[in-house]
Amino acid sequence: MLSTAEIHEIEEAIKVVPVKKAACIEALKVVQAHRRWISDESLKDVAEYMKMTAEELDSVATFYNMLFRKPVGRHIILVCDSVSCWVMGYDKLRDQLIQKLGIKYGQTTPDDRFTLLPNCCLGTCDTAPAMMIDDDLYKNVRIDQLDDILKKYS
Amino acid sequence: MEKPLTHHIRDDKRPLDLKEYEKVGGYEALRKVMKGMSPKAVQDLVKESNLRGRGGAGFATGLKWSFVPMDVPGPKYLIANADEMEPGTFKDRILLESTPHQLIEGMILSAYAIQADHSFVFLRWAYKTAAQAITQALREAYEAGYLGKNILGSGYNLEMHLHTGVGRYMCGEETALLNSLEGKRATPRAKPPFPQISGLFGKPTIVNNVETLCNIPHIVNKGSDWFRTLSRTTDTGTKIYGVSGKVKKPGAWELPLGVTMRELIEEYAGGMQDGVKFRGALPGGASTDFLVEEHLDVKMDYTHVAQAGSRLGTGTLIILDDKTCPVGFVQNMEHFFAQESCGFCTPCREGLPWVDKILASLDLGEGREEDLKLLDFHTKYLGPGNTFCALAPGAMEPLQSALKYFRKDFEQHVHDHRCPWKENGHR
Ligand SMILES: Cc1cc2nc3c(=O)[nH]c(=O)nc-3n(C[C@H](O)[C@H](O)[C@H](O)COP(=O)(O)O)c2cc1C
Numbered sequence A: 001m002l003s004t005a006e007i008h009e010i011e012e013a014i015k016v017v018p019v020k021k022a023a024c025i026e027a028l029k030v031v032q033a034h035r036r037w038i039s040d041e042s043l044k045d046v047a048e049y050m051k052m053t054a055e056e057l058d059s060v061a062t063f064y065n066m067l068f069r070k071p072v073g074r075h076i077i078l079v080c081d082s083v084s085c086w087v088m089g090y091d092k093l094r095d096q097l098i099q100k101l102g103i104k105y106g107q108t109t110p111d112d113r114f115t116l117l118p119n120c121c122l123g124t125c126d127t128a129p130a131m132m133i134d135d136d137l138y139k140n141v142r143i144d145q146l147d148d149i150l151k152k153y154s
Numbered sequence B: 001m002e003k004p005l006t007h008h009i010r011d012d013k014r015p016l017d018l019k020e021y022e023k024v025g026g027y028e029a030l031r032k033v034m035k036g037m038s039p040k041a042v043q044d045l046v047k048e049s050n051l052r053g054r055g056g057a058g059f060a061t062g063l064k065w066s067f068v069p070m071d072v073p074g075p076k077y078l079i080a081n082a083d084e085m086e087p088g089t090f091k092d093r094i095l096l097e098s099t100p101h102q103l104i105e106g107m108i109l110s111a112y113a114i115q116a117d118h119s120f121v122f123l124r125w126a127y128k129t130a131a132q133a134i135t136q137a138l139r140e141a142y143e144a145g146y147l148g149k150n151i152l153g154s155g156y157n158l159e160m161h162l163h164t165g166v167g168r169y170m171c172g173e174e175t176a177l178l179n180s181l182e183g184k185r186a187t188p189r190a191k192p193p194f195p196q197i198s199g200l201f202g203k204p205t206i207v208n209n210v211e212t213l214c215n216i217p218h219i220v221n222k223g224s225d226w227f228r229t230l231s232r233t234t235d236t237g238t239k240i241y242g243v244s245g246k247v248k249k250p251g252a253w254e255l256p257l258g259v260t261m262r263e264l265i266e267e268y269a270g271g272m273q274d275g276v277k278f279r280g281a282l283p284g285g286a287s288t289d290f291l292v293e294e295h296l297d298v299k300m301d302y303t304h305v306a307q308a309g310s311r312l313g314t315g316t317l318i319i320l321d322d323k324t325c326p327v328g329f330v331q332n333m334e335h336f337f338a339q340e341s342c343g344f345c346t347p348c349r350e351g352l353p354w355v356d357k358i359l360a361s362l363d364l365g366e367g368r369e370e371d372l373k374l375l376d377f378h379t380k381y382l383g384p385g386n387t388f389c390a391l392a393p394g395a396m397e398p399l400q401s402a403l404k405y406f407r408k409d410f411e412q413h414v415h416d417h418r419c420p421w422k423e424n425g426h427r
């Protein structure tokens, strides 16, 4: 079931567009913001609310990189793997993260703390290598900074 | 050297609030237009300025606007394309984060020129600082009466909203962007009808790049003749250029259109890092053809870069150095394109993963003689005219030019059954 808060936020998004369905991505974003990811159950609830079939809504949900249809941890680490970061040796950063967290790309640590994902160019190529953790952007990331950075996220 | 787009940006890059923006001349252009310039007059001014779109294709902005039917009733839309996701591109971020009111003013003026009544900033999800800056700026602009009903008493109404995306390179393609705004998968639409006639929700729509829109207030304030004097060539205005890769001082700078690649690399980016040499560069993001040493003095504008066999694209150079493997460099990008293909048409959906796999096998030393021919074949088969949108042809640009300029490196991977750069501890 959608919460009152979720319904309120979805209604705000519907106001902006002339067709209700057009707000379906916004609705999915709302649910994800409240629940971290979009389960089958949540998807069905949103679909019903938006007067769409679950299949139709899922075809939209699965298209986008930043809508999560699988559980994710409390914090999401996005490592830029695009060309400028590749040239500047992002692979060492990736390998260190994999080693420190003991997980591969796409996985979540057993304590639910971090999910590790590769990501396309983060638009800060002059400060490569780059990564994001949740809303925070890290530029010119050095491996010896990783412990201090990760410490900030509990 | 004049830098209309960035001269007012603070050293620490914090956004200018409304008062600060007004202090540097902000919203004067809006006042001027609302006091008595017709939409047609604004369109004509932009046409005369010869401004070309900064989103990659370089289409003439005034001409694009002129296709919007002016006499039909009902809603029209103006959209700022702020989905910046072209690998190697980081120019719109600067404008979005540091000078959000400049974009908003540019959008109001552009919306007025086509008599749009609704506008969206389509912002990439990753640009969190920009989202905050724009949200705050929109609030201020509404409070000041620059947005909403009866703007500055002119009788003109405009609503503006921020829409943050959910991540897909295709959202930057203008018709796919419209689908995404309508809550659909970001697949492109057939043209015609062009968005100017039938765009968002079937209504006339203009999509312009952030940097394009930011130029409009200055053109209105200072005129088209002034704008023409900014550049060194017949392509008018300034450009936010950038350089990334192994240079001493990577960064972005607003400069006259027509500076050379050599100036960008040597004067602005501080030259190549010690121990590495320049081998080539993509002049404007991942979907442009390589330029090489012989092109260092090419003027970086739309016309001259095209003459040199590439495209200015986004104007942000990605440098390939002699310690970096060109095959790996290209594979990184083809992997990106394969992942981001929307899957709508077969050559792109099937061809790009094939190209990616071939390049990966070359990198692993498992390449075969015929692989190079297969790659050559794909550069034609996925080229212009054979796919539904420009993603696949764009993806072929770095590949076809790498096969031309760095063919020996590809052949060496096949003959030696290994990547020579890995042997030497480089990539
Ligand atoms: C795959 C693809 C991605 C694109 N991404 C962007 C983008 O992120 N930002 C942008 O302004 N233009 C992008 N474009 C170009 C747009 O389709 C469009 O040409 C541009 O927004 C028009 O604005 P302009 O006339 O001001 O340049 C992209 C094109 C393609 C084919």
Ligand code: SF4
Pocket (backbone or CB within 6 Å): B170, B188, B340, B341, B342, B343, B344, B345, B346, B348, B349, B387, B388, B389, B390, B391, B392, B393
């Ligand atoms: S070229 Fe690629 S991205 Fe464009 S429509 Fe075809 S499959 Fe989609």
Ligand code: FES
Pocket (backbone or CB within 6 Å): A080, A081, A082, A083, A084, A085, A086, A120, A121, A122, A123, A124, A125, A128, A129, A130, B087, B088, B089
């Ligand atoms: S390539 Fe990593 S930020 Fe652009």
